[in-house]
Amino acid sequence: MTELKQPAAARPGKGGPRRPRVRAARRGVPLPLLVPGLLAMAFLLVPLLALLVRAPWRSLPSQLASTEVWQALQLSLISATAATAVALVLGVPLAWLLARTEFPGRGLVRALVTLPLVLPPVVGGVALLLALGRNGIVGKSLDAWFGITLPFTTAGVVVAEAFVAMPFLVISVEGTLRAADPRYEEAATTLGASRFTAFRRVTLPLIAPGIAAGAVLAWARALGEFGATITFAGNFPGRTQTMPLAVYLALQNDPEAAIALSLILLAVSIAVLAGLRDRWMTGA
Amino acid sequence: MTRSARRTRRMLPLAGVGVAALLALSACSSSDGSTPAKADSSGSASPKLSGTVTVFAAASLKESFTTLGRQFEQQHPGTKVAFNFGGSDTLAASITSGAPADVFAAASPKTMAIVTDKKDTASAPSTFARNQLEIATLPGNPDKVASLKDLTDPELKVVLCDKTVPCGAAAQKVLDAGGIKVTPVSYEQDVKAALNKVELKEADASLVYKTDVKSAAGKVQGVEFPESKDAINDYPIAPLKNSKNADAAAAFIALVKSADGQKVLAQAGFLKP
Numbered sequence: 001m002t003e004l005k006q007p008a009a010a011r012p013g014k015g016g017p018r019r020p021r022v023r024a025a026r027r028g029v030p031l032p033l034l035v036p037g038l039l040a041m042a043f044l045l046v047p048l049l050a051l052l053v054r055a056p057w058r059s060l061p062s063q064l065a066s067t068e069v070w071q072a073l074q075l076s077l078i079s080a081t082a083a084t085a086v087a088l089v090l091g092v093p094l095a096w097l098l099a100r101t102e103f104p105g106r107g108l109v110r111a112l113v114t115l116p117l118v119l120p121p122v123v124g125g126v127a128l129l130l131a132l133g134r135n136g137i138v139g140k141s142l143d144a145w146f147g148i149t150l151p152f153t154t155a156g157v158v159v160a161e162a163f164v165a166m167p168f169l170v171i172s173v174e175g176t177l178r179a180a181d182p183r184y185e186e187a188a189t190t191l192g193a194s195r196f197t198a199f200r201r202v203t204l205p206l207i208a209p210g211i212a213a214g215a216v217l218a219w220a221r222a223l224g225e226f227g228a229t230i231t232f233a234g235n236f237p238g239r240t241q242t243m244p245l246a247v248y249l250a251l252q253n254d255p256e257a258a259i260a261l262s263l264i265l266l267a268v269s270i271a272v273l274a275g276l277r278d279r280w281m282t283g284a
Numbered sequence: 285m286t287r288s289a290r291r292t293r294r295m296l297p298l299a300g301v302g303v304a305a306l307l308a309l310s311a312c313s314s315s316d317g318s319t320p321a322k323a324d325s326s327g328s329a330s331p332k333l334s335g336t337v338t339v340f341a342a343a344s345l346k347e348s349f350t351t352l353g354r355q356f357e358q359q360h361p362g363t364k365v366a367f368n369f370g371g372s373d374t375l376a377a378s379i380t381s382g383a384p385a386d387v388f389a390a391a392s393p394k395t396m397a398i399v400t401d402k403k404d405t406a407s408a409p410s411t412f413a414r415n416q417l418e419i420a421t422l423p424g425n426p427d428k429v430a431s432l433k434d435l436t437d438p439e440l441k442v443v444l445c446d447k448t449v450p451c452g453a454a455a456q457k458v459l460d461a462g463g464i465k466v467t468p469v470s471y472e473q474d475v476k477a478a479l480n481k482v483e484l485k486e487a488d489a490s491l492v493y494k495t496d497v498k499s500a501a502g503k504v505q506g507v508e509f510p511e512s513k514d515a516i517n518d519y520p521i522a523p524l525k526n527s528k529n530a531d532a533a534a535a536f537i538a539l540v541k542s543a544d545g546q547k548v549l550a551q552a553g554f555l556k557p
Contacts, residue, residue: 126484129484129486130484133486134485134486135485151469151486152441152469152486152487230473230477231477233470234443234472234481235446235470235471235472235473236468236469236470237471240470248473249446249448251373251374252371252374252377252446252448252449253373255377
């Protein structure tokens with residue numbers, strides 16, 4: 001992060017938007033599309049710009065130096081990545097089942113699976129407590145048989161994030177699978193491949209871009225997850241305090257610190273996503 | 285099927301995911317569904333009250349203020365009391381950033397000071413109630429918690445409020461006063477969250493207010509401890525400068541401080557100011 005002297009006028013910093021290159025007239029951008037489109041862009045970017053303009057650039061280095069911030073950032077990155085991994089391992093097979101098999105009530109299952117998308121995250125957290133908590137329907141047995149308790153642990157953070165993020169991946173992969181031509185798989189099976197081999201060697205490479213897009217979405221969602229995490233896993237620095245939790249609590253008594261923390265989180269996620277884009281999002 | 289057609293078909297679900305993502309992300313914001321009432325610009329000295337009074341109040345006031353809000357609406361037909369309950373700090377922060385509110389009732393003088401420092405109150409805050417900490421344990425107190433010191437047992441899952449919210453500051457104060465060091469499993473974002481963890485039996489004990497133990501109605505058991513005298517919390521209330529309904533705001537504050545209001549607060553477990 002470079003030190004910026006705060007100009008009086010709002011001048012976008014490094015991360016600011018580029019002026020959209022409007023090729024006028026020759027290709028002809030219809031006005032009814034151009035105006036709302038630009039409005040949408042402004043709507044999404046102005047709040048971020050406001051963060052940048054109001055950012056306490058001077059105190060940023062000292063914020064960065066605090067161990068709690070590093071702890072929270074580290075925990076956020078690790079848990080979001082772990083949650084994405086869980087979502088991939090479990091979510092891709094689920095997407096395949098929904099897209100490629102016929103079973104009664106499939107539409108209902110699909111609707112139910114995507115419920116966490118619309119469930120308020122805090123409610124998701126309570127639901128997780130009731131299911132996997134020390135006293136929960138499943139959690140009781142986990143505790144009694146294996147001595148596993150998820151709430152208030154880092155594993156709990158991963159569970160909460162995966163619960164909220166997995167539907168993104170499932171929807172994305174399922175959509176890609178539906179759009180992908182099933183005849184390739186069928187050809188593979190007629191040539192003697194087992195269904196699993198066909199999935200592994202033919203389908204997976206075919207839908208890789210869709211999986212990548214879904215994984216990125218899920219990762220971003222997990223990184224920003226707040227409600228379910230604080231409800232299910234609680235808030236303990238170094239163990240369950242992810243970056244959004246740290247930001248929320250910093251906001252209570254030090255708004256400047258909260259803005260600084262948000263910027264750090266933004267910068268890191270943009271860097272990661274941009275890095276991934278160059279890696280394997282090309283052509284997706 | 286042509287290639288371009290196939291690509292469009294492949295892009296459609298992605299667009300759908302994008303829309304879904306937007307929808308889901310919007311679920312992350314805190315709700316504040318109150319709209320400022322139209323000011324009744326009759327300008328007379330003792331106007332008939334009408335419109336909405338928006339009251340931002342600390343989470344621990346939820347039960348008592350909801351009751352008082354109903355009383356107020358009965359006493360002044362045509363009025364409506366809209367509440368926004370939450371952590372005092374969050375409320376203070378949203379008031380200083382211009383949230384439309386008429387009355388602010390905080391759980392500590394410190395959080396009220398955030399608003400008065402910005403000169404956002406119409407008149408000086410006054411204390412209307414006080415609250416004392418209590419240990420909330422599981423019903424029947426299976427862990428035999430009898431004193432603050434018992435919370436240091438490493439076998440015990442204790443949750444505290446985060447130091448940034450008043451109940452956390454008070455908890456810190458009593459622990460320091462007793463020279464006791466408790467390592468909780470979590471620092472919760474407000475007192476109701478700390479209470480919920482015990483109600484749901486996920487935690488064994490928590491330091492919350494007497495009023496919260498009372499409001500949990502048997503789902504938790506309260507244990508009093510002498511150190512709680514060291515951190516009795518004053519609750520200040522003040523009308524706000526940007527109020528669109530100053531008369532109704534003043535009337536609501538008067539009700540809170542009246543004998544009727546004090547009775548409701550006492551029933552909820554608050555101490556007299």
